[in-house]
Every structure is written in C-alpha cells, then in structure tokens.
Amino acid sequence: MSHPQTLSRRVGVIGLGAMGAGIAQSLRRAGHEVHAYDIRPGVAAAFAADGGVACAALADMAAACDIVISVVVNAEQTEAVLYGAGGIAAALRAGAVFVMCSTVDPNWSIALEARLAEQGILYVDAPISGGAAKAAAGQMTMMTAGRPAAYEACGGVLESMAGKVYRLGDRAGAGSKVKIINQLLAGVHIAAAAEAMALGLREGVDADALYEVITHSAGNSWMFENRMAHVLAGDYTPLSAVDIFVKDLGLVLDTARHSKFPLPLASTAHQMFMQASTAGHGREDDSAVIKIFPGITLPEQK
Numbered sequence: 660m661s662h663p664q665t666l667s668r669r670v671g672v673i674g675l676g677a678m679g680a681g682i683a684q685s686l687r688r689a690g691h692e693v694h695a696y697d698i699r700p701g702v703a704a705a706f707a708a709d710g711g712v713a714c715a716a717l718a719d720m721a722a723a724c725d726i727v728i729s730v731v732v733n734a735e736q737t738e739a740v741l742y743g744a745g746g747i748a749a750a751l752r753a754g755a756v757f758v759m760c761s762t763v764d765p766n767w768s769i770a771l772e773a774r775l776a777e778q779g780i781l782y783v784d785a786p787i788s789g790g791a792a793k794a795a796a797g798q799m800t801m802m803t804a805g806r807p808a809a810y811e812a813c814g815g816v817l818e819s820m821a822g823k824v825y826r827l828g829d830r831a832g833a834g835s836k837v838k839i840i841n842q843l844l845a846g847v848h849i850a851a852a853a854e855a856m857a858l859g860l861r862e863g864v865d866a867d868a869l870y871e872v873i874t875h876s877a878g879n880s881w882m883f884e885n886r887m888a889h890v891l892a893g894d895y896t897p898l899s900a901v902d903i904f905v906k907d908l909g910l911v912l913d914t915a916r917h918s919k920f921p922l923p924l925a926s927t928a929h930q931m932f933m934q935a936s937t938a939g940h941g942r943e944d945d946s947a948v949i950k951i952f953p954g955i956t957l958p959e960q961k
Contacts, residue, residue, distance in 0.1 A: 667691055668816055671724035673717070673740055673747075675702050677898070678760070678787060679730030681794025682820045687711055688797065689819035694720050721750035726816055727757050730787075733906060734763040737771075753779030756812045760787045760801075762842060762907050765835035765914060772805070772831035781809035784831035785817070786838030791898070797822065802837040804828035839914050842907040843925045848882035849904065850928035853949035856887050860955040866891055886946040893960035895943040902941040904932040904948075 667690045672683040675697040683706055687693045695703040696714040707713035714720040717740065720727060727747060729740055737759060741748040751757070757780055759768065765784075772782040782805060789799030801821040803810075806829060810817075817824045827833035855878070859869040870891055874884045889895065908929035915922050931948050940947040949957065 668726060668814060669694065669724045670816055671696070671714070671720040671727040672730065673697075673720070673727065674730040674732075674736075675706055676730065676732075677791035678794045678799070680706070681791055681796070681799070682728060682730060682760075682787075683711060684795055685797035685820045686816070691816065691819060694723050696720050717745050717747045718750045721747040721752075721755075725752065725755045726813060727751065727755065728760060728816075728820075729758065730760045733761055734767050737761055737763070741771075741775075748775065748778060748780065751778070751780050754781065754812065756781040756783060756809055758783045758785050758813070758817070760785050762786050762838050762910065763835055764910055765832045765839060766917070768835040769830070769832040781806065781812050782831055783809050783813065783817070784834040786834055787821070788838065788841055789822075793822070794820075799823075801825065802827060802834045802841070804831055804833040804835075806830055836914070839907075839911050842904075843911045843922070845882060846904045846908045846911070846932065847924045847928045848880045849886050849945055850931045850948055852880060852883035852887055853890075853931075853946065854952070855883070856890055857949055857952035857955055860957070861952075866958055886944075889944050889946040890949055891958050893958045895940075895947045897942055897944045899945050900942050901932055901935045901945050901947055904945050905929070905936050905941070908932060 669692045670686050671694045672679055673696050675695055683693050683695050687710060694712045694714050695706045696717055697703045703713035729737055731737055757775060768784045775782045783803055784805060785801050785803040787799050787801050793799040797820055799821050800823045801817055802825050804827045827837055870887055873879050908925055911925050931951060934951045935948045940950055
C-alpha cells in the first residue's frame with residue numbers, strides 16, 4: 660500500500676518470518692529503503708535480491724536506520740535483539756525508534772519503554788494481527804501505543820505496513836494489552852471450533868457438510884472457518900503453531916493473574932493446547948488441538 664505523502668525512510672526489519680517478510684515487502688513497495696536481518700543464513704540475502712538491503716549483523720542495521728521494526732517470536736528474542744551480543748540498543752542513535760511487534764507481557768513492554776528512554780531511544784508498543792497474507796498486502800492490523808514523539812519520528816512508516824494502525828495510548832502497554840485480549844479470543848475460538856468439529860466426527864456427521872452448514876450459520880467464527888479447513892484437508896503445516904497458543908494464552912493468564920481476574924474459558928483452552936503440545940503436536944498448526952479428542956477418526960491429507 661503506497662503512501663505518496665510519506666517520505667522515503669531507511670527502515671530496518673528484524674525477523675523475516677511469515678509476518679516479517681510481508682512487512683518488509685510492504686515497506687519496500689511503499690518506497691522505503693528496507694534493511695533486513697534474519698538469524699537464518701540466506702534469508703536476508705534472498706530479500707536483498709529483490710531490492711532490499713541485507714544486514715550481516717544487527718549493528719549494521721542500527722548504524723544505517725533510524726526506525727527499526729522487530730518481528731521476532733517473543734520477549735526473550737526481543738531482549739536478545741536489543742541487549743544480547745551485538746544487540747542494537749547500544750548502537751542506535753538517540754532519537755531512533757524501536758517498533759516492537761511481538762506478543763508479550765504488557766508489563767514487560769511498559770518496562771522496555773523506560774529502559775530505552777534512558778538511552779534516548781523512542782519506542783512503539785505495536786503488536787500485529789492478520790496473518791501472513793495480510794502482512795504481505797500491507798493490510799494487517801497494528802495495535803499500537805507510544806509517546807507522541809515516537810509516532811512523529813515514525814513519519815507514516817507504520818501506515819505503510821498496515822491497513823489499520825490503532826493508537827491506543829500515549830505510552831507503552833495498551834497495545835500489548837489489546838493484543839493479549841485478541842489472543843484470548845483467538846485461542847478460545849480455535850479450541851471451541853476443534854471441540855465442535857470433534858463432536859461432529861464422533862457423532863458420524865459428514866465433516867464437509869458440517870463445515871458448509873456452520874460457516875453459513877450463526878455458530879460460525881473466523882477461526883472455525885479458517886482453521887477447520889485445515890482439519891478437513893488433513894494438513895497441519897504450521898501457519899501458526901500449537902505452541903504459539905501455549906505461549907500466548909499463558910501470557911493472557913499471567914496478565915489476569917496480576918489483578919486476580921478469573922478467565923475460565925481461556926484457562927480451559929490453554930490446557931487443551933498444552934495437552935496437544937505434550938502429545939507431540941506443538942510444532943503443528945494450531946488446528947491440531949483437535950487431536951486431543953479420543954475416539955474420532957480425522958480426515959486424512961487429500
């Protein structure tokens with residue numbers, strides 16, 4: 660999605676996974692000079708072959724860019740990117756912006772803003788949603804929070820990579836809190852969809868017919884329609900893995916535990932994903948949570 664009013668910027672993207680690759684493509688398409696780093700050999704080089712700039716080291720990116728977007732898996736990896744060996748926190752210029760797109764504990768994100776501020780680095784708490792296809796099209800959703808100076812320094816870069824950029828607060832935390840709530844719903848909806856499909860299989864209902872009816876009835880959800888298609892195809896290639904929801908629903912429960920807030924459905928869904936992971940399905944698509952149900956025969960890969 661091109662934004663002609665946005666001046667071309669040097670933007671760094673750390674992590675060229677399913678979402679990060681799409682973000683980098685969208686930024687490049689919008690006319691920005693995109694510097695990319697990925698821990699996997701050859702991934703950044705492949706991106707550079709299409710017109711980006713590959714960074715052999717994080718310090719190279721920090722030296723070249725005033726805006727760095729981190730699209731790694733979790734807080735631990737974000738810490739490594741910033742403060743590990745060769746991390747960028749020591750190398751970024753004062754006034755640079757660090758945009759954090761991972762799903763993390765909101766309290767950790769709040770603390771990170773303060774740590775970076777001590778070095779004069781601006782911070783945007785900016786979890787993302789929408790999946791790889793929307794990221795590649797520049798149409799994903801960003802749930803952001805940050806100080807006005809951080810948004811100003813981004814200068815339209817966020818809008819170059821997302822269809823919806825929600826500004827939820829004038830300091831870090833609100834973006835991660837809204838993402839956590841989104842993940843509560845996503846995890847519960849996948850678990851509920853799996854339970855419903857499992858019951859249908861147990862009762863001998865034709866699985867394709869069940870899918871057709873539910874997706875045109877009031878019981879449908881986006882997750883039922885999307886994830887149960889994977890089950891019908893017998894294809895558990897991980898677009899989003901079971902272990903992602905072990906992590907994310909764990910963060911949901913940790914967040915609520917601070918204020919002693921009960922989350923009965925999220926707790927149950929978390930147990931279901933943990934059971935699937937322990938049974939050996941952790942790296943399969945999150946729809947593989949259906950494999951915890953006994954006494955059913957799942958469709959085979961077509």
